[in-house]
Amino acid sequence: MKTIKVRTTQNVEVEYAMASVGDRIIAYLIDCVVFFVWMMLVAVLQFSIGFDQGPIYIIVMMVPLLFYHPLCEIFLNGQSVGKKARDIKVIKVTGESASIGDYLLRWLFRLVDISISSGLIAVVTIAASDKGQRLGDMAAGTCVIRKQAVRRKDRIMVSTEEGYQIKFPEVNLLTDKDVALTRQLLYKAQQHGNYELLEKIAERVKETTGIRTDLSDWEFLNTVVKDYHHYTQGDVVA
Numbered sequence: 001m002k003t004i005k006v007r008t009t010q011n012v013e014v015e016y017a018m019a020s021v022g023d024r025i026i027a028y029l030i031d032c033v034v035f036f037v038w039m040m041l042v043a044v045l046q047f048s049i050g051f052d053q054g055p056i057y058i059i060v061m062m063v064p065l066l067f068y069h070p071l072c073e074i075f076l077n078g079q080s081v082g083k084k085a086r087d088i089k090v091i092k093v094t095g096e097s098a099s100i101g102d103y104l105l106r107w108l109f110r111l112v113d114i115s116i117s118s119g120l121i122a123v124v125t126i127a128a129s130d131k132g133q134r135l136g137d138m139a140a141g142t143c144v145i146r147k148q149a150v151r152r153k154d155r156i157m158v159s160t161e162e163g164y165q166i167k168f169p170e171v172n173l174l175t176d177k178d179v180a181l182t183r184q185l186l187y188k189a190q191q192h193g194n195y196e197l198l199e200k201i202a203e204r205v206k207e208t209t210g211i212r213t214d215l216s217d218w219e220f221l222n223t224v225v226k227d228y229h230h231y232t233q234g235d236v237v238a
Contacts, residue, residue, distance in 0.1 A: 002132055004145060006095030018132035019088040019144040021123055027082030028119070034081050035065050070107040074100055087147045093131055094141075102140040109136030164230045170209035171228040178208065179228045186221055 002018040019027075042061045072080040078090035078098055090098050090106070098106075113122040113134045122134040131143045171179075182201055189197045195217070202217040205224055213220055 002130065004093065004095070004131065004143060006091070016145040016147075019086070019146055020132070021126050023086050023088050023146070024126060024144060025119075025123070027080065027086045027088060028114075030082035030085050031068070031080050035068070038064060069110065070103050073098070073103040073106075078103075083144070088144050089147055090137075090142050090144055092141055093133075093143050098140065098142050102142050105140040106136035106142060109134070109139055164226075166227045166231055167223050168209065168211050168213075168227050170211050171224055171231050173209045174205070174224075174228055176232075178205075179225060182221060183225055186225070 003015050004018060005015050039061060042057075046057055069080055073090055076084065079088070083089055090103070092098050092102065113119070113125070113136050125134045125138070126132050129138070131137070133143055137143055182205065185197060185201050188194065189201070198217040198221065202220055205221065206212070209224075211220075211224075215223065
């Protein structure tokens with residue numbers, strides 16, 4: 001499985017799987033269904049109103065189809081309807097969001113990648129590229145990833161204790177995502193002895209939960225993780 005590492009604003013590396021050729025083909029086919037539905041709607045409208053199939057009809061029919069991909073990717077943050085359905089999106093290979101210029105460049109290369117070659121060039125280049133890129137991606141410096149991060153063990157193990165008493169009930173204000181990120185950051189801070197990172201994580205958790213404590217950042221965060229684990233498991237003393 002091809003992956004790409006993205007560095008978040010918290011200076012943490014998150015790994016994402018590249019969208020496979022199959023994912024991208026299915027997304028393309030879903031977009032084709034969107035095109036078909038649009039053409040049927042315009043045809044029904046034309047039949048209902050009775051206007052001629054002249055320039056106006058062609059503009060109404062073709063312009064949205066022509067600009068569908070760049071407009072979707074610009075306004076839907078790197079996704080078309082098909083990409084949304086497959087939970088994949090366009091990003092820069094550096095991990096940043098693609099710019100409007102990047103989306104437009106990818107769109108221009110669709111003529112070669114997909115239209116002229118019936119998608120053959122796109123399929124071959126995506127399969128052969130280390131980053132799963134078609135020619136448009138290579139030109140724009142983009143790639144297509146699965147939105148769900150690759151799961152990795154964070155190595156901060158939490159044991160279940162019978163009759164455990166939660167120290168900070170406020171952990172109920174946290175989400176699974178919050179705690180998963182906290183565990184990942186704890187592991188990194190532990191690995192590198194990064195006390196500044198520990199302090200930042202602790203401040204963020206305290207802001208979210210309103211908790212005030214004299215525990216050290218390390219003890220506090222470990223307690224929060226443990227509390228949340230038992231809170232979600234329901235194995236606590238009332």
